Amino acid sequence: MNQTVPPLPPPLPRRNAVAAFFIGLWDVMNFTRRLILNLLFFGLLFLLLAGLVAVAGMSAGGSKTLQDRTTLVLAPEGRLVEQFSADPVSRALSKAMGDTGSTEVQLRDFIRVIEAARDDKKVERVVLELDKLQPSGFASLREVAAALQDLRAQGKQVVAFSQSMSQSQYLLAAQADEIYLDPMGSVLLEGLGRYRQYFRTGLQDKLGVDVHLFKVGQYKSAAEPYVLDAASPQAKEADLFWMNDVWQRYLDDVAKARSLDAAQLAAGIDTLPEGIAAAGGDMAKFALQQKLVTALKTREEFDTLMTERGVADDDADGGFRNIGMSDYLAHIDARRNPVDARPQVAVVVASGEISGGDLPAGRIGGESTSALLREARDDDKVKAVVLRVDSPGGEVFASEQIRREVVALQAAGKPVVVSMGDLAASGGYWISMNADRIYADPSTITGSIGIFGMVPNVARSLDKIGVHTDGVGTTRFAGAFDITKPMDPAVGQVIQAVINKGYADFTGRVAEARNKSIEAVDEVAQGRVWSGAQAKERGLVDAFGGLKDAVADAADRAKLGKQDAYRVRYIEKPTTPFAQFVSGFAGSHAGAWMLGESGMARLMLARTMPEVDTQLRFVENAARDQGNGAPVKSLVYCFCGL
Structure with a gap:
């Protein structure tokens, strides 16, 4: 039997090198696009599932139980602000990554926690750890200080510990019953200063940029750096006038809180070189001599003191029963009535x-x-x-x-x-x-x-x-x-x-x-x-x-x-539902672990940080x-x- 062999298809036209290059490039781009889309899809799916698991876990376990004789540890990290400048997603991701450089602390939250602790019978004492707080100005600090004063007036003990403090942080620490400083630390009061760079020579003489300033107000000095090489006499006069007033109030506030004399504090600054030299260059010893702190203790010694005064807890940070600021804030928020018809x-x-x-x-x-x-x-x-x-x-x-x-x-x-x-x-x-x-x-x-x-x-x-x-x-x-x-x-x-x-x-x-x-x-x-x-x-x-x-x-x-x-x-x-989901997930233990151990948070943060x-x-x-x-x-x- 004869078998017919089908004819072979005609040969494909041979591609020239340029066409082959672009077709190959297109295939690579298509493959990359599909790969990225699939990775994004499965990544978001994983986030969704992990978030649901975290939410379910939080619902099952509830918020952290507040026990009797608990020490509230206030260790705020970041800039003290009136309002968050970053969106909830960025804040949650920053926290999960441990990025304290871009974190913020709302003034209202700080004060709300102190006011709640004042009337909370389960909070035995408050510990202030302010080394990572970045204050903005003295008006907001004085509001926090007033809340701490009310707390002490209710009989709650306030204890501060620091490894090193700025004078702004010290204004809050001074409100404590006791202040403990690390033997290698420092507290340095130096006064207020306001210095700016002036660009006239660089702009006008070097670059040839002429800045024309039009203003009304002999003290309106906001734009002086662009047209002068130094502050005008009027600017210096006005600045020194209000700065002296604010500084004297600072000295009075610290002196009152520490039972010291404001003039004595000012004298300690004027004779700073001699005082530090007399202390052998030991800044902590100098702070102790100036009565700015109660005693010098290491972190371990301070934790031991708090354990002796409170309730020992081997599973807690520091070895004593305590609750942090964020957990306590969540605790008091959980007690809020979601339906409130009051004006x-x-x-x-x-x-x-x-x-x-x-x-x-x-x-x-x-x-x-x-x-x-x-x-x-x-x-x-x-x-x-x-x-x-x-x-x-x-x-x-x-x-x-x-x-x-x-x-x-x-x-x-x-x-x-x-x-x-x-x-x-x-x-x-x-x-x-x-x-x-x-x-x-x-x-x-x-x-x-x-x-x-x-x-x-x-x-x-x-x-x-x-x-x-x-x-x-x-x-x-x-x-x-x-x-x-x-x-x-x-x-x-x-x-x-x-x-x-x-x-x-x-x-x-x-x-x-x-x-x-x-x-x-x-x-x-x-x-x-x-x-x-x-x-x-x-x-x-x-x-x-x-x-x-x-x-x-x-x-x-x-x-x-x-x-x-x-x-x-x-x-x-209002916060979008997606932002609420991501911030809630990042705030959970599972989310914080996953984001903190991966590069995902850094990528997302770079895309969302304003x-x-x-x-x-x-x-x-x-x-x-x-x-x-x-x-x-x-x-x-x-x-x-x-």
């Missing part, structure tokens, strides 16, 4: 620089912060509002947007009380001035009622490399604001007129809000910075007090009755981005932090 005093936090637009927490956006205030106005359960301000200021228009919302709240029949934190200056005062009452700590930094604008010009810089700008325009001012061309003096007149108008608006609004004449406001304005105590003497602040005092005042104005008749609610941007803004970046952005086509942007900003 509300809303707290809106305005923390950070003031800029236009919708900004994340930790910064103040003209639109985003205004939206939070509108939410309080539209919510029938909210009867009064406290605006907590901690800001050096920023853009004029964004500040005015927020001020208008404060006025709208008052027009709706809801009183607004401002509580100033460490800093409420310039634009920070702009958004505060219309409140029914303004509270500040005597060490708050406020005022700086002034305004400035800054325009860099790079014509000489370009000339150095042989680049020149030329062209034509249909009018005299077409292209006149181009920074690559030498500035026309007439343009300077226009800008200065805008700045003058801004200052008139600022002082005029302050005069109206504070029931003063414009002349009286101008006397305390001119861009000058004041401490809270100095501001109260000059009628810019109504009363001394912290957030608690402001809340009580707002509730009283709304006639809400005693403290248990209303609740305090923070109005903030950019850190600096004062220089703020000015740079403001100078570069005029926004909405406006050739001039007025700024109300104060470089007056410590």
Whole structure:
């Protein structure tokens, strides 16, 4: 039988080398894409399953049980802030990785834990370990110190231990009954200083950048580094005036807490070289001689002391029964009533620089912060509002947007009380001035009622490399604001007129809000910075007090009755369900272990951590981005932090 053999298919056309290369490259890209998608899918699936297991475990086991005779260990790590600047995912991942450099501690949480411990019969004593706390200013520290004083007044023992403390950390440690310092440690009080770099020579002489400064207020020194080589006499005069007031209060607070003499503390600083030399260069011994600490003990010796006073527990850190700050915070949160129909005093936090637009927490956006205030106005359960301000200021228009919302709240029949934190200056005062009452700590930094604008010009810089700008325009001012061309003096007149108008608006609004004449406001304005105590003497602040005092005042104005008749609610941007899931997973023991032992957290954190803004970046952005086509942007900003 004959068998027919099918014909062979024709040979494929031979690819040239270029086509073969691109086809091979495409195959590799497709394979890589599918691999990455599969890894992401299975990674997210694993996270979901692990999170469900962790949640189930937490539900089954419940929160950590608080036993009798427990020692509460307060060892906050990170910057003390009014409001978290990072989103929940970033915070949880940072914690899981042990990255303390970017962690933050909310002031409200710190105080809330201390206040809860004051009345908690199961908390026998409180241990303060403050070496990793990064304070921001003395006003917020004094609020924490006041809470610690109330704790001691209830008979709770407070003991502090440190390996080395800054003078800011020491202000809190001084509130303890006993302070123990490692024999190799130090506590050094040195006073307050404020020094900045000045760039005029580098910008103008070296680089050829001419910075044109337009301002009103002889003390408005925010932009001096760009046009001078050293601080002006007016800036030094104003800074030293409020700094001396804040420093003297610090000495008085420490002296009172430690039963010392403030003059003796000041003398110890003035004779610091002789004192340390007499102590043989031993900083710990010097601190002991100055009576800044009770005794010198190593960590092991301190833990032994706490074990003897408390309840021994071999499974606990330190060998004594204790609970940490985060666990205790979770414990008191678990006792909250999720359904609370009482009328509300809303707290809106305005923390950070003031800029236009919708900004994340930790910064103040003209639109985003205004939206939070509108939410309080539209919510029938909210009867009064406290605006907590901690800001050096920023853009004029964004500040005015927020001020208008404060006025709208008052027009709706809801009183607004401002509580100033460490800093409420310039634009920070702009958004505060219309409140029914303004509270500040005597060490708050406020005022700086002034305004400035800054325009860099790079014509000489370009000339150095042989680049020149030329062209034509249909009018005299077409292209006149181009920074690559030498500035026309007439343009300077226009800008200065805008700045003058801004200052008139600022002082005029302050005069109206504070029931003063414009002349009286101008006397305390001119861009000058004041401490809270100095501001109260000059009628810019109504009363001394912290957030608690402001809340009580707002509730009283709304006639809400005693403290248990209303609740305090923070109005903030809501957290997405995904962020809640990831932060909850990272906060679990399983999640913390997995993220801490892998590189996944570092990758995710790098993608979610917000950019850190600096004062220089703020000015740079403001100078570069005029926004909405406006050739001039007025700024109300104060470089007056410590």
